[in-house]
Every structure is written in C-alpha cells, then in structure tokens.
Amino acid sequence: MIEQAHQQHPELSIERLCELFSVSRSWYYERGSQPESDAEEMALRDEIERIILEFSGYGYRRVTHALKRQGWEVNHKRVLRIMREESLLCHLKKRFVVLTTNSRHGFPVYPNRLADLVLSAPDQAWVADLTYIRLRSAFVYLACILDAFSRRCVGWYLSRDMTTQLTLAALRRAIDQRHPPMGLIHHSDRGVQYASHDYVQQLEQIGAQISMSSVGNPYENAKAESFFKTLKMEEVYLKEYESFADAEANLEQFIEQVYNTKRLHSSLGYLPPAEFEARSVTAASR
Numbered sequence: 001m002i003e004q005a006h007q008q009h010p011e012l013s014i015e016r017l018c019e020l021f022s023v024s025r026s027w028y029y030e031r032g033s034q035p036e037s038d039a040e041e042m043a044l045r046d047e048i049e050r051i052i053l054e055f056s057g058y059g060y061r062r063v064t065h066a067l068k069r070q071g072w073e074v075n076h077k078r079v080l081r082i083m084r085e086e087s088l089l090c091h092l093k094k095r096f097v098v099l100t101t102n103s104r105h106g107f108p109v110y111p112n113r114l115a116d117l118v119l120s121a122p123d124q125a126w127v128a129d130l131t132y133i134r135l136r137s138a139f140v141y142l143a144c145i146l147d148a149f150s151r152r153c154v155g156w157y158l159s160r161d162m163t164t165q166l167t168l169a170a171l172r173r174a175i176d177q178r179h180p181p182m183g184l185i186h187h188s189d190r191g192v193q194y195a196s197h198d199y200v201q202q203l204e205q206i207g208a209q210i211s212m213s214s215v216g217n218p219y220e221n222a223k224a225e226s227f228f229k230t231l232k233m234e235e236v237y238l239k240e241y242e243s244f245a246d247a248e249a250n251l252e253q254f255i256e257q258v259y260n261t262k263r264l265h266s267s268l269g270y271l272p273p274a275e276f277e278a279r280s281v282t283a284a285s286r
Helices: 002-008 014-020 025-031 038-054 060-069 076-085 162-180 197-205 218-233 246-257 273-285
Strands: 125-134 141-147 153-159 183-188 209-212
Touching: 002 014, 038 060, 125 162, 125 218, 125 246, 141 197, 141 218, 153 162, 162 209, 197 209, 197 218, 218 246
Parallel strands: 125 183, 183 209
Antiparallel strands: 125 141, 141 153
C-alpha cells in the first residue's frame, strides 16, 4: 500500500508513489491517509456484490446509501470504482413499454385532482395503473395501487384478463389493507377498467375523490409508470415465469418483501417506502 511504501522509502513523495501505483492523487486524498487492510477491502467488495445480487437494478449511488445504512464509511466515487472493477454496474436497458388502455367508452370521466397537489401524509392520494406480464405462452395482467406520498404499493392483483374485475380486486385489497379516510384522491388514467360503473361505485362507497389523467398523457400518472419500470427492470425481465402461479409468487415476493420494505428510493431520501411512511407518522405525532 502507498502508506507502507512511503514509510520504507521516505525519499519518495506521495505524488510519486501515486504515479507508481497507478492511482490518482485525488483518489488517495479522498480515502484519507489511514491504512486500509486487504481484508477490509475484500469485505467491502463482498458486501457490494451481495447488495447487487439482491437489488440487481441498483446503481452506484443507491449502493452507496445502502452501505452507509449498514455503517460503512464510504463515498460514492469509491463505490463506483469498485463496481466498475467488478463489472457490477447495471446495464439493464430493455425498453419499457407502456400498456395503453381503452379510453373510448361511454362512462363519465373526471378532472385531474392530483396536479400540483402537495402531499404530507400517507393515504391522502392513491395512484392506480395496470401493465402486462409475459409468460412463456401467454400474457397476464397486473393492476397496482400506490400511495402517492410514500410510493408504497398498497394493493395489487394479477389476472389472465384485463377487465374491471382485475382493477377492482387490486382496489379492494388496498382498501382492506389501508382503510383510507374519506376524501382520499384516487388517480388513474381514463381506461374503461377505472371508469366503469362497478369501479366508480366502489370509490364512491369509501368517499374517495376520483381523479383521471388526460387522454394519451402518461406523465400525469408518472409515479405508477415509474413503479412499473422498476418492477419490469428489477424483477420481470430477469426471470422467465413458468406459469401463472410462478409469476404470482415472484411478484408478491418482489412487491411485498423487496420494493415496499427494502429497496431504497431516491425520491424518498434513499429510504424504502415502508420506512418512509413510518418516519413520517412518527414525525407528525411529535
């Protein structure tokens, strides 16, 4: 190491030793002058690899935050260097295709009540959307509802058919799990699955305010689209589901045990959604 070489050859400057060891002076001074054992370096590399194995979509910034949560004192430049050396940088670039739903129907549509709304707690607003999942020989459809404040998936359902029963099942799961207060804003696109009589009636029964995006504008439901992109990149595209039951089991594991409770979210200050909710509730009670 550079420190040991400097002790053995004090006539050589740190700058000269950095050149001999093929490292930059900025790297040396960023890491400090304290000696680092090979064992510590290997332990750090092993932990980075373990994080990537569990969260294959993590880039170096999320890995850095995950390490700091575990007590490692490390900066993002060092993590980036190690991930480059170990070929651990995420290269998933498979195109995410947005599923378009049928908005040509005779049901009433509603204005966008979510635009420019500042949220301060869970269950003030939910966003709903659906996507397709490819099996070996067929497509199945996944409907999800997210809390717009914490981005937690509060209800989901997988079905072989893209019908109102699909979205309604996800909504009822969310209601059973969260028991939302009157006045909850429920936001979705204008697809028939969300505008149908049965779906709207369920929202009216819980006193929800109905909100819908403009036609052909997925950016008005960006939080749901972001969730599905993460789901596809970090779960669906990495596996080949053998059956409907296989897909359902893997999606449940990812949503409930990874995305909601472990995966760090940059927009939440690098906290998982469940932890972000818990902290917000604690802060509000003080």
